[in-house]
Every structure is written in C-alpha cells, then in structure tokens.
Amino acid sequence: MKQTKQSTQTATIREIARRADVSIASVSRALNGKPGLSDALRERILTISREVSYQPSAAARQLISGKAAVVGISLGRQDIELRPYYILLYQHLTVALHQQGMVPIFFHHDQTAELPERAGAAILLGETAEDERPTLLSAAGIPFVRIGNAGDGFSVAPDDAAGLYEITQYLLALGRRRLAFVGGELETPCPHSRLEGYRRALEEVGLAEQLISLPHRLSSDSLTSYRYLNRYLAGISSGQPLPFDALVCATDELALGCVAALEDRGIDVPSQVAVTGFDDLPTLATGLTTIRQDIASIAAMSVELLGEALAGKAPRHVSLPVALVLRETG
Template identity: 25%
Template sequence: LIFRPNVLARGLVKKKTNTIGVVIPDVIYPFFTEVIHGIETLANESDHKIILCYSGSKQEKEAEYVNMLLEQRVEGIIIAPLADNRNIKIFKRLIQDGFPLVFVDRRLDEVNGSYVVTDNAKGAYKAVRHLVKLGHKRILLLTTGTKISTVQSYLEGYKKALAKGNLSYRESLIKRCEETEAGENRLFLGYNIMKSFLLKKPHFTAVFATDDNFAVGAIKAVKEKELRVPEDIAVVGFDDLPFSSFVDPPLTSVMQQKYEMGEKAVKTLIEIVKKDDVQLRKILLEPKLVIRQSCGGGARIK
C-alpha cells in the first residue's frame, strides 16, 4: 500500500465529509452484526455516514480498503484488525500522522492506538472460575489458533482462574480451531475438533469455548458420543449470541456489550476528530456471565 501525502495530511482536508470508514473481517458472524448496528446508529445520530468495508480476513483487502477510505476523505476509521497483521506499519503511520483511528473488538500489541474492546481476560476468568466453583478440575479450553489480542486475553483469564482454584495448567487441555477462511462455519469447527478430541478418551469434565459457535458445535459432538450436558461434560461459551438461549440445553455464556462497543467506538472517534489531538483512548467494556443450564446452574447473570 502506497500512501499519498495529500491524502494523509489532515491539514489539507478543509471540508468536513462527516463520513466514517469501518473495516471488519466478517459480516456473517452475528457478533459483528451487533457491533455494526451500534456504529451505524450512533453515527446517524451524530449526523455521520459510514462506509462499511469487509476484508474477508485477507491482509491485502484490509490494506486496499484503508487506502480507499483515505482517498474518500473519511474523517476517521474504525477497524477490527486481522490477526498476524502485516499492515502494522500502515496503522502506525496513520497514528503518527494524526489520523483518527480506533480499533474495535481487538487491538494490536505492536500499535499504540486507541481502542474499544471487551475485557476478555476478565470474561474468561469469570467463566472458568464458575466451572471451578462447580467442582471441575480439568477444563478444556476451545479457542482459535490466531495470535490476536482476544485469544491471548482468553488464555490469560483461563490461567488466572485455574491458579485461583489451585489447579494446574495443562497445555494438553488447550485445543485450537484453525480457521482457514473468513466466515467458515464455526459450528463445524467446534464440532469437528471436539469429535476428534473425544476419540482419544480424554479426561476432562468441562469445556470453556471462546465462541458460542464453538460451544454449540462441541455440544453436538458430546451428545453424539452419548454423553450428557451438563451431567457428564459442562459447557460454557463466549459472546452470548442470540441463539445461545435456544440451544438444548441453553448455553451458559459470557455476554459482551456488542452494541455498546460499536457506539463507544463512534463516540471515541468523533471525540478524537473534534479535539484534533493525539491523546489515546483505551476503553475496556465489562463482560457479564449469563448462567444457563449447560453448566448445571440455574439461569442468572453475574
């Protein structure tokens, strides 16, 4: 990606466009649907329009869309950056040149920028701590294989909850779903990895899946082995997607403030634009554990 000085230099943009660029990796996953809803609602209320770009989890498309948005003279960009990102230099350059940029849902450790994300470490801690309190000592972590901030945070919270319960961390109980394509059916990913893992007759009594789709897929695999949820294996998911309460049994899940995440991303971006400063805004949203029947507890929110 080649930057054009007249595009990046904010001082040359004399006329406000009232337009915000949004770049996300996945339009199929319900999580981003709610985030986008929050972005668009507040943008409209603030007399702004959005240009929505879908990178398809491809680095090249992400870079192309960022450049296109700059050429469209957007006032700022909200982006959910990809894992193992090769566009880090682009983001650093944008921030260095004072261009308003806000990361949403995930951040990049190598880039010191503004972001609005869930406190995923705390969410993972709440989920695993709940399972530990229910008496589970060997808890399988079902997550993705990407090296993105969210995944690292899940692992941090998982380890902290185990340590709190005086339980040992075992690498053998970490199973990673490798996503090869954007929008690949995560239900099947969770199902397939759990099915293959159950063939090994592993010793675990609970599963913490960092995605509700992984969790639902895992439940199907467990049932096919004629095991019961939660009596034989308890399951907890993450995101609290709309279908989670309709699963059999209803899925315990960590609720993210998805709509609010989108709203706060817009508020943060507009604040940066109006104040025309480089002060970083780092916002962590509080997760809540919604307890349903998949882990053996009655329905309630913690």
C-alpha cells in the same frame, strides 16, 4: 411548543427523521448541506431541527463537513462479514454513527489503501499482531479507533480477561478439574485476553491448562468446532475417560459446535462435560452458559472515542464490564 432543557439535550437526527418522515440519511444531507434533496424537503428538515433545538455533539461537529463525515468500518483479514457477532456489531455501529450525523461505509481488510480516499475516519475490527492497518492509516493521517485489546491509540473492548477468569472460577467451584480452553489458532504468538483469564484462574488453584486449538476456516465457527471436536472424540478409545470435564470456549459460536459434537457422541452436557461460551449472542446463546458483553455500548463508545480522536485528544483505552450468565450447559 417550548422545548425543555432535557428534550433539547437529547434531540437527535433520529427524532428529526421521525418528525419529518424521512430517512436518517436525508436528515444528514440536509444538516450538512449535501445535494440530493428538494429545496422544500431540505427546508422542512431544517425547520424541524430548529424546533427541537438540535445541536450536534462534539464528535458530530468534528465530522460535519466533506469526506470527514464518512467513517470506514474495516474488517480484519481473517474475519468474515456473515459471522453473527459482526452482523450485530455492524447494526449497532450504524445506529451510533447515524445518531451523530456520520455515514458508515464498509471495507474489507485488503481495501485499506482505498480508505483514506473515501473516508475521514475509521473503526477497525479483528486486529491481529501483524496488522498493517494502524500503520497505513496513521501515515495517511486518518484518525481511527480499534475495537480490541489495549495498545497504541484509541481502543475499546469488553473486559475479556475478567470474563473468562470469572467463568473459569465458576466451573472450578462446581468441582470441574479438567478444563480445556477452545479457541482459534492458539499456538499463534499474539495477545489472547480471553485465554489469559482462563490461565489465571487455573494457576491460582494449581491446575494445568489444556488447549484445543482450532484451525482458521473461512466458514462458520460452529461448524469448525463441531468437525474438529467430533474427530477428536472419535480418536478416544472405547472405555477411555474423557480428558476434560469442561470446555471453556472463546465464543458462543465455538461453544454451540462443541455442544453438538458432544451430544452426537452420546456425551451428556453438562453432567459429563460442561460447555461455556462468550458474547451472549441473541438467539444463538439460548440455553448456553456464557459471558455477556454489551455490544451496543461498545459501538457507542467507539463513536465517542472517534470524536476524541478527531478533536486531537490524548489516546485512551476503554474496558467495558461483562457479566456471567448461567444457563443449561454449565
């Protein structure tokens, strides 16, 4: 059957895998001439690819041979794989990379030195001010994309500052005047775009900031915020007014812990204290007023930028829009 122009343009290895009833990895091996398939299966996959007029994107052509087809996804030093945000991001990155014929493998922060031996490109998560990974990868000639704030090289991130500015403005419009920002290690001298958005909104109306800085723990962020805020509330004398009427949290996970601590202390959310988050994570954010970021779009843009990096194009930062989601807690 003759393929239309539109179907030709949109054919991907996912469609080939579906028609051949094989995994995406098998399609990738066949298209890239890799071992591990029978001659008959390889020929069947190649026949289907011709039938759908499959043509790899510019990014895939850059990654079509050898080690270059492998992309290392590198986690930050203080991050853990089991965080719901990273699980969701991993899922979308894996799909986006497979759709371009790329093979993702995962690296912990302390495995960065091994990455150039096993991968031809990288996507970096959880970058901090003192992060050595960009320097190490640049010295090794490994193209990479950062998911984080703008800086040297290629990067992509949600518009954190705009999101926190909007949600802080929303709370101010409700009449909240004692807004505290809840985040991790806020005393550390490094860019914190979500905190910047909160500060800008308060400065415009002449209100002072309040910061609740949480210690870093290799555990659930929700558990950390619950324990910290619970102890904080226990230190407030009976009858003494709360120092805040809204908690602007850096993530949904932190917000959920705060909501639980407030409720366990008999403090009504949101009539006494509003609580907001950021991310709009599936299931976790149910009932939570938050800022939604499009994680699937972040993953897709990361892969697009990776193709540009491998093609030697000029580095750029892409800031993706976010949206305010109103629910019960704020």
